[in-house]
Amino acid sequence: MRSVLTWRRLPGWRQLLSILVTLLLVQALSVTGLLSRDSFPLPSEVLVRLGELVTGAGFWVSVGDSLGQAMLGLALGTAVAVPLGLLLGRFAPAEQAVRPIIEFLRPIPSIALLPLVILTAGVGMSGSVILTGLSSLWMVLVLAIRGARATDPVAEQTLVSFGVPPLARVWRLVLPSALPFILTGIRIAASVALVVAITVELLGGMPGLGKDVQASLQNGDKAGVYAYTIAAGLLGLLVNFVFVPIEDRLLSWHSSRRAAR
Amino acid sequence: MTETAGLSRTSPSSPDKDDRVAILEVDGLRKSYGSELVLEDITLRIFEGELVSIVGPSGCGKTTMLRCLSGLLPHEGGTVRIAGEEVTGPPDTLGLVFQDYSRSLLPWLSVADNVRLPLRYKPISKKEAEERTAEALESVGLAAHTRKKPWQLSGGMQQRVAIARALAYHPRLLLMDEPFASVDAQTRVELEDLTLRLWAERDMTIAFVTHDIDEAIYLGGRIVVLTRTPTTIREVMPVDLPRPRDQIATKALDEFGRLRASVFTALGHHQ
Numbered sequence: 001m002r003s004v005l006t007w008r009r010l011p012g013w014r015q016l017l018s019i020l021v022t023l024l025l026v027q028a029l030s031v032t033g034l035l036s037r038d039s040f041p042l043p044s045e046v047l048v049r050l051g052e053l054v055t056g057a058g059f060w061v062s063v064g065d066s067l068g069q070a071m072l073g074l075a076l077g078t079a080v081a082v083p084l085g086l087l088l089g090r091f092a093p094a095e096q097a098v099r100p101i102i103e104f105l106r107p108i109p110s111i112a113l114l115p116l117v118i119l120t121a122g123v124g125m126s127g128s129v130i131l132t133g134l135s136s137l138w139m140v141l142v143l144a145i146r147g148a149r150a151t152d153p154v155a156e157q158t159l160v161s162f163g164v165p166p167l168a169r170v171w172r173l174v175l176p177s178a179l180p181f182i183l184t185g186i187r188i189a190a191s192v193a194l195v196v197a198i199t200v201e202l203l204g205g206m207p208g209l210g211k212d213v214q215a216s217l218q219n220g221d222k223a224g225v226y227a228y229t230i231a232a233g234l235l236g237l238l239v240n241f242v243f244v245p246i247e248d249r250l251l252s253w254h255s256s257r258r259a260a261r
Numbered sequence: 262m263t264e265t266a267g268l269s270r271t272s273p274s275s276p277d278k279d280d281r282v283a284i285l286e287v288d289g290l291r292k293s294y295g296s297e298l299v300l301e302d303i304t305l306r307i308f309e310g311e312l313v314s315i316v317g318p319s320g321c322g323k324t325t326m327l328r329c330l331s332g333l334l335p336h337e338g339g340t341v342r343i344a345g346e347e348v349t350g351p352p353d354t355l356g357l358v359f360q361d362y363s364r365s366l367l368p369w370l371s372v373a374d375n376v377r378l379p380l381r382y383k384p385i386s387k388k389e390a391e392e393r394t395a396e397a398l399e400s401v402g403l404a405a406h407t408r409k410k411p412w413q414l415s416g417g418m419q420q421r422v423a424i425a426r427a428l429a430y431h432p433r434l435l436l437m438d439e440p441f442a443s444v445d446a447q448t449r450v451e452l453e454d455l456t457l458r459l460w461a462e463r464d465m466t467i468a469f470v471t472h473d474i475d476e477a478i479y480l481g482g483r484i485v486v487l488t489r490t491p492t493t494i495r496e497v498m499p500v501d502l503p504r505p506r507d508q509i510a511t512k513a514l515d516e517f518g519r520l521r522a523s524v525f526t527a528l529g530h531h532q
Contacts (some may be wrong), residue, residue, distance in 0.1 A: 154364035161331050161357040161429060162379030172378065176369045253369040253410055 049223040066208035072194040073132025085144020136189040143185030147178025280307040291338030301491035314481030322492035356432030373407040397429035417448035
């Protein structure tokens with residue numbers, strides 16, 4: 001446990017202390033009856049419930065389902081968004097042509113498309129992946145377009161003058177220049193994809209943590225509702241933390257990350 | 262490195278009496294941005310093995326001219342030939358060194374990878390690319406820094422990387438666009454002498470654009486003085502200073518002072 005807690009960027013002791021104080025406060029409020037036990041189970045009960053969950057196999061299948069739907073959608077959305085975004089970012093006329101379509105589709109919440117998806121793809125994994133994929137696509141696309149424009153014209157002219165062909169310039173220059181933007185987009189899109197996956201499970205009944213929350217609610221298992229919700233939140237934190245060292249490694253050359261000399 | 266046959270043909274419109282081989286032939290070059298005429302009728306020859314300095318008042322079309330010569334910008338009148346080939350896009354006989362080294366080097370590639378990158382797209386073997394990279398970095402004194410990232414080096418060393426990249430490309434003509442304008446005075450002196458050494462060792466042809474009169478005289482065998490925009494050639498002056506040049510001895514010569522006064526006057530500065 002200790003080695004995990006000293007790991008950079010995980011909450012330090014101050015944060016742990018504030019979490020502990022909050023839990024104790026809620027516990028006190030519940031025990032004294034200031035908070036209705038009907039809506040707020042004791043934090044200690046929730047933690048015990050969470051403990052039961054993480055030691056059972058079913059919970060981890062749900063975690064795998066939720067993560068799988070989020071990450072597969074993220075991967076597919078990114079695979080489309082990066083090449084498309086670089087293309088649109090480099091060719092202003094193309095970007096101008098499709099901008100109205102993007103600006104119309106982008107603000108539509110993925111969840112609003114859930115009924116459409118259930119009608120066409122059903123309530124399996126694929127329906128969920130369509131929605132996590134779409135939400136990731138818009139997020140990464142907008143940043144990839146912006147990133148492609150971050151290419152330094154002097155660097156571009158240098159490579160042109162040395163006869164580096166256009167596609168090679170995209171791979172060797174435009175993509176690395178856009179990478180800080182793209183990775184930020186992927187990191188945010190990963191969290192959003194997880195939110196979308198769990199929401200879709202909750203509302204549409206796709207397998208995963210969201211479905212478990214819904215099932216607990218229907219069974220009157222209040223501690224379970226809270227425990228699953230906390231688990232979903234922790235999963236979101238974890239997804240974010242996984243991306244930070246990846247970004248650090250890929251962008252060590254970037255001026256914002258160079259060690260001061 | 263002696264001249265090969267077939268490249269000695271000259272522009273039919275203006276027969277060249279000189280029997281030296283013209284590497285760069287510019288005839289009646291014109292360029293404007295919208296309604297603003299930037300380059301007006303530039304005609305210039307640079308011969309094989311020459312080191313020619315090009316000076317002009319700041320804000321004149323020096324950079325525009327270089328971009329046209331290197332095929333990065335289309336020109337609207339006249340012709341540009343490099344090594345006998347008419348320039349329509351960037352020719353592979355040309356190497357460029359820009360002023361802004363920090364922007365022309367790629368920060369995510371190592372020093373060696375920066376030098377090697379253009380060679381990937383030349384019809385040469387991987388082994389040869391490797392050898393050329395090592396040799397070029399050795400000759401600019403960076404053999405010990407090949408695995409570093411450019412931003413881990415000082416400004417002067419970064420510009421050496423850019424020079425090595427151009428050298429490894431084996432250009433017939435090396436165009437340098439105010440290459441030392443953003444380094445400190447001490448580094449500048451070192452890089453000037455490095456340029457002279459490489460030029461002498463490699464029998465290269467260099468066109469060196471600068472706004473620094475002393476630098477133009479110190480390096481050049483001839484000095485091309487440009488006018489303000491619309492830019493044309495004001496004067497071409499031979500530099501009769503002995504080689505090898507020396508930062509102290511050469512600059513102390515009477516002839517150096519005389520040339521400085523001439524260039525100064527040609528640039529339009531009046532006493």
